Amino acid sequence: MKNKRFLILLLPLLAACSEFIEPSIGSREIGLLAPANRLETNSYQQTFWWNPMADALYYRLQVVSPRFDSVSKVLLDTLINKDKFVYTLDPGKYEWRVRGENGSSASAYAQRSLVIYPSSLSDQELQLSLPSNGLSVSKPQVRYEWLKLFGATTYRLQVDRNNFLDEKSMDLNITTENLVFLQTLSAEGNYQFRVRAENATQNSKWSTIRTLTYDATGPERPVLSTPLNRQLVSRPVRLVWNKVADADKYELWVYKSDGDTPYNSSYPKILTATELSFDAGDPGEVVAWRVRAFDKAGNVGAYSELRTFTIQ
Known part of the structure; x- marks a missing residue:
């Protein structure tokens, strides 16, 4: 009976652990799509393409000349997170291969050969x-x-x-x-x-x-919407501001009542939305906040006004 109870208690822990166990891909092999094996072409630019592999976080692509068993030049040895890679080669004989990789394992390589002939520029x-x-x-x-x-x-x-x-x-x-x-x-x-x-x-x-x-010009200054300045509010508090036309993201600051000390270590927060639910603070506590915007070029705009609210 004790063993059965212990197993019942252990099962949720095992299930939680399984979510963090990375599947091994060591016995798998990538399915190559292009270029075709033993392709002979006069096109210098080639698209290396393969089937995605489940549980692979990225792929290692290697291209050498003329062969992997007699390498005279390594053209590529790179990790990428997509299933396609475009590269321009000189005329010559090549072999290329791809394998999937994750944090704890790597699949077998799939390999092909390629010949590129000189052609008109x-x-x-x-x-x-x-x-x-x-x-x-x-x-x-x-x-x-x-x-x-x-x-x-x-x-x-x-x-x-x-x-x-x-x-x-x-x-x-x-x-x-x-x-x-x-x-x-x-x-x-x-x-x-x-x-x-x-x-x-x-x-x-x-x-x-x-x-x-x-773009060297910073985005416009955000306008705070709710809560109103010095408003008495209940938790959670919706902090809302207007959408700035060229903003890519926003930096939200929440402070202690002095308007200078960050409320906790999670501030400032970087957000793409124009609101945040604030669910902290004790009754009677005064909280201050303000927002500024960043555009895609990295320019930063002016801060909004500094507002306060009181938790009721």
Whole structure:
């Protein structure tokens, strides 16, 4: 009888522990989708693609030349959390493989081979690295990066605010032998950029057009809604403020009655919502609070007014 009671008490503990036990993926293998095994192609840019694996937190992709049993060059050995990775290679013979990994185990590798033949530069598309598409920045300095493209001697970078409709009035239209270029943007706004590879006789296809936003202006000051200043309220207290047009997140401060000492170690709180339920405090206690907004570029706006309320 005692053993049965002990088991009944132990079962909830075992169930709780099982939620924290990470499943082993050591006996599994990734299902590769592309490129096809033993593919022979003249396309330098390849999309490595595989089936997602349950319980894998990320994937290790390795690409070598010419073979894993006779490596002369390691092109990639990277961890990613998606099931697809795009990379530009030179002509040559390659082997590539992928495995799933989590915090305590790794699956078996799945492996394929690939041959890339030299081709016309005009058949190729250049691959951008930085900045990421849609990036917002608060500083005017921008670093552009792209991958080397076989057969290129120079690279043309174009930056514009009018979708490249007039090459004579673009913000930037330069050539460089490097794979990196630093630019100081002239004004706040939305920009488009693209890069292509060039040599004496040919140009590659333009890269995919990416956008970035230069925003050095902080968001507007939030306006507090409820509770009213110095209002007597019951717990829980809904702290509500208006939505700021260009805000990406909000920083909420709750203070002791002096309006300066954080109420506890959980403040300030970073929120995307425009309200919070405050359920603390003793009857008669005075609590102060205020909010400020941050935009996507990281600019911070002015604080709202400082309000107080009293717990009844």
